[in-house]
Amino acid sequence: MGYKILKKEELIPGQTTMMVIEAPQVALKAKPGNFVMLRVSSHGERIPLTIADCDREKGTITIVYLVVGKTTAEMNTLSEGGEFLDVCGPLGRPTHIEKSGTVVCVGGGTGIAAMHHIAKGHVEAGNRVIAIIGARSKNLLLFCSELSSFCPEVRIATDDGSEGHKGFVTEVLQDILETEDEVAEVVAIGPVPMMEAVCRVTLPFQVKTTVSLNSIMVDGIGMCGACRCTVGGKTLFACVDGPEFDGHKVDFAELKTRLWQFKEQEEESMELFSKECQCHGR
């Protein structure tokens, strides 16, 4: 009945994990930018995760997640051959991809995985893609080889300088925008402060900047409005109007506040789960 985990790889042990899940009906329709809602077990919470890759022939989708709370911690206890109870999708509007010239794709943290799917789409559409990925240190960089396999221009930024530019992705982006003749679009996916910083960099250059919002969602299909955000002064739903929006119009401060809505309960859940794990020796 469930959705089988065909492959599980801890990209950064205890922190970031990649899974390949059997979900043929989702894989068949998935496009870059789409997400899925998934649920581990009958007592679990529905959570949204961006589709990082899909394989129609094999009927699989790939997800990459950061362990931040109970659900993702519980996901880490599942192993290859195990199952998710529910996987629903593909949801959200896919990335708008057309032949437009040079596209700079910026990814940070687990956002690199989602960005990689979008970058692939742009390459397939015939665009020149410059990818910028960043992390604190070299060993925390995700999806580097996957990106390099189809994108010849991958720039790296690390906080400690262990690989590529020493500093932030925004500095690499600034440099590209100053030297490249024409950049048609910048796509940024990653932690909210990173996306916000990218938008600040691109604004003076008046380059179209697309960000993907990771709002809290309950159903993921437009029914509840938990994921509402202010874009250009209007309230929109990340699940059905997004998740991608014009970054120059997004109210990031509101987004950050809304992401903490259930902090107390999330901590309570996590604490309880950690205790249970200790009891079971996991």
Added chain:
Amino acid sequence: MADKKKKKIRSRTPMPHQDPMVRGGNFDEVALGYSREQALIEAERCLQCKKPTCQDGCPVNIDIKSFIGCIVDDDLQGAFDTIRRTNSLPAVCGRVCPQENQCEGSCVLGKKHEPVAIGRLERYVADTYAARSACEEVTDLSTCALEREDIKVACIGSGPSSLTVAGYLAGRGIKVDVFEALHEPGGVLLYGIPEFRLPKAVVARELDGLRKLGVTFRTNWVGGKTITVRDMFEQGYAAVFIGVGAGLPRFLNVSGENLVGVFSANEYLTRVNLGRAYDFPNYDTPAYKARRVAVIGAGNVAMDAARTALRMGAKEVSIVYRRSEDEMPARREEIQHAVEEGVKIRCLCGPLSFHGDNQGRIKAMTVQKMALGEPDDSGRCSPVCLEGETEQITCDMAVIAVGTRPNPILLEATPQLALNKWGYVEADPETGETSIPNVFAGGDIVTGAATVISAMGAGRRAAKAIADRLL
């Protein structure tokens, strides 16, 4: 007849309820249901009119006179069969239909006395029938096998309209697959109507009944995303029924509406009902913790949200409504239950803005005081602002229950589907057929937010039209 006229009309048999002081602290069902004795006494009040008017008041046209006659004769099977002939969800309808505007509103007795409690009797029949031994139930099944497995029909959404289509068509021997976007079937019966008004076990029982008729439920299938209408025809479905509900919550467009602690009723109820947040942390989905809750709106959904907030531990819950109590769209019974449980009603208050603390959490709302003016298009007195008269209401949570608008997912994926000027699906009022041949629609996605039974009525009309075409 002469005898009957002289007979004194008994007053309506009251419904036993859980004590208001107790039930505010639990999610158990509020109305407990008639006993056999109570049902008999109530059924005997029915005049068995030669030309009954009640039946016309029922959107699915139940033969009310006959089923009540069966109760009087202690023929439970007959009563159940009579109801099921036109209604596939009697245990649900007996609980949530606004009978006062429908069958009971048309009951002859109601002209001078109180009408027969038709809804309560319907619930009695459905519940008592379902409680019979499993063995008896199995022996009944042979009458209804899938005769026409070569013909299959797809329903998108698994709320009341789709379930009615599925029940009717399966009864006629057609294979029906129901595609549901969420992880459990039932639609609004599951995520919207709370446990204390419609227990999930009752919905599960009705769904099981449909499964026994050969209906298949496919959860996590989003119509328009996972599967489109075109895919369905390519996969051999002979007809498609769209019953996706209205869906998208409306907000007020006032400042502070996106503060932490401001929720749509849909979100609040979905977290508690579908996500079982009332049993957090045993279930992972959390609900917001609040002491003072303002619910904006006065329909049934607003009452559900207010009564849920009380049960979730709020100390003070108010309904904030811009008209007066007479204009409230909720059923009288629901308002009465809410008030009994301690919900405060603040009428003639229109929300102006929400205010937050320095962490972006709601701490109060400002309302505009209103007076009643002339009747508007809806026939209800319209609220008029009393210039300069505002009031602050302290609250740490606000729930907005002011209606819904069409969910765009399926509609955007099906551009050939003609919509009306409000953005809902245009469907033939007789057959439910849309602008796409063999695609039918019914329920809230056609009418905008309405009742369970009107969605079922639309489902029934569409199902008949589909059966007439395919068989």
